[in-house]
Amino acid sequence: xxxxxxxxxxxxxxxxxxxxxxxxxxxxxxxxxxxxxxxxxxxxxxxxxxxxxxxxxxxxxxxxxxxxxxxxxxxxxxxxxxxxxxxxxxxxxxxxxxxxxxxxxxxxxxxxxxx
Amino acid sequence: xxxxxxxxxxxxxxxxxxxxxxxxxxxxxxxxxxxxxxxxxxxxxxxxxxxxxxxxxxxxxxxxxxxxxxxxxxxxxxxxxxxxxxxxxxxxxxxxxxxxxxxxxxxxxxxxx
Numbered sequence: 001x002x003x004x005x006x007x008x009x010x011x012x013x014x015x016x017x018x019x020x021x022x023x024x025x026x027x028x029x030x031x032x033x034x035x036x037x038x039x040x041x042x043x044x045x046x047x048x049x050x051x052x053x054x055x056x057x058x059x060x061x062x063x064x065x066x067x068x069x070x071x072x073x074x075x076x077x078x079x080x081x082x083x084x085x086x087x088x089x090x091x092x093x094x095x096x097x098x099x100x101x102x103x104x105x106x107x108x109x110x111x112x113x114x115x
Numbered sequence: 116x117x118x119x120x121x122x123x124x125x126x127x128x129x130x131x132x133x134x135x136x137x138x139x140x141x142x143x144x145x146x147x148x149x150x151x152x153x154x155x156x157x158x159x160x161x162x163x164x165x166x167x168x169x170x171x172x173x174x175x176x177x178x179x180x181x182x183x184x185x186x187x188x189x190x191x192x193x194x195x196x197x198x199x200x201x202x203x204x205x206x207x208x209x210x211x212x213x214x215x216x217x218x219x220x221x222x223x224x225x226x227x228x
Contacts, residue, residue, distance in 0.1 A: 004158070031214065041153075041203055043218040055214055090158055102147050102166065102209050104216055106158030 003027050006091050006107040013081060014115055020077045021110045023091030031055075032074040033104070034066060035090040043090070049074055078112075086114045117142045117208050119219035127225040128196050136191040136222050138206030147209035148189040149216070150180055154202045162204075165189060176200070201226045 004025045013019055025032060033056075034046040048056035049068040063079045074091060091107040118141045128134050140146055147166050151159040163174025170182040180191045189206060206219040 041221045041223075043159075043205065043221075045215055045217070048214055050214065092158075102149065102164055102213075102216075103161045104151075104159070106160070108156070108158045 002107075004091055004093055004105050004107040006089075006110045008110060009108065010111050010113075012113045012115065015081055015083060017081050018077070018079045019081060019112070020075055021089055021091075021112070023074045023076075023107060025072055025091075025093040025105070027093055027095075027105060028072075029093040029095045029105070030071055031094045032068065032071070033092040033094070034074065034076050035092060037088040037090060037109070039087070046089075047074075047076075081112075081114045083114050086112055088112070117146070117210050117217055119206050119208050119217060121204075121206055121219035121222050123222045124220070125223040125225065127227060129227050130198050131195050134191075134193045134196045134200070134224070136204050136206075136224070138189045138191065138219060139187050140189060140206075140208050141187065142208060144211075145184075146189075147213075148180075148182065149207040149209070150174065150178070150189075150191045151205045151207060151218075152176075152202050153205065153221075159205060162191070196224075196226055198226045198228070200224060 006023050031050045033048045046060045047066040051071050052068045065077045068074045088109040088111045090109045092104040120139045149164045150162040153159045162178050165172050165182045203221045205221045
């Protein structure tokens with residue numbers, strides 16, 4: 001079984017559209033994250049939820065809205081997509097906010113291409 | 116604020132040769148440091164981590180890293196590189212609150228036959 005799974009793996013869409021990426025983890029972790037990886041492989045944290053509560057919001061445009069219906073799921077909805085949103089979005093999870101092991105468990109990524 | 120610098124954008128080594136990837140960090144207290152590897156088209160996987168104690172830490176796939184406080188460094192090493200080690204390597208630091216991992220820009224490793 002995949003520990004952290006994201007869907008879809010690939011997403012191609014037009015500017016101005018709205019899209020969502022879903023993430024699920026079956027590791028029983030309390031904390032989940034969204035990271036954005038740009039074309040130069042730079043990884044930037046976007047959001048983090050701890051047990052369904054938003055704890056990190058890294059000055060991401062409000063076109064991006066995360067939602068965590070329960071601690072095993074963290075979805076990312078993006079409104080009015082722009083060319084600069086093209087990237088690979090990674091979901092990750094961690095037990096108890098990293099204070100226990102610090103290890104992040106990553107999904108395989110969702111590659112978003114905005115045309 | 117904590118930060119991580121990986122000075123080398125890419126490195127090429129011959130198969131069987133030794134490898135050292137550099138990482139420097141900025142943090143006032145004892146840092147929590149990590150090395151992750153990303154194979155093409157994949158997510159990141161933890162290679163090893165340093166929290167405290169022995170400054171030489173062993174990881175998976177034959178990798179090790181040494182924490183040097185005096186140099187603010189946490190360099191990754193492997194004595195003999197295999198072709199399958201070709202990947203992107205990220206050094207990372209955990210922030211004070213323990214909820215945010217900050218990544219370096221990554222070093223791309225190429226392995227030549």
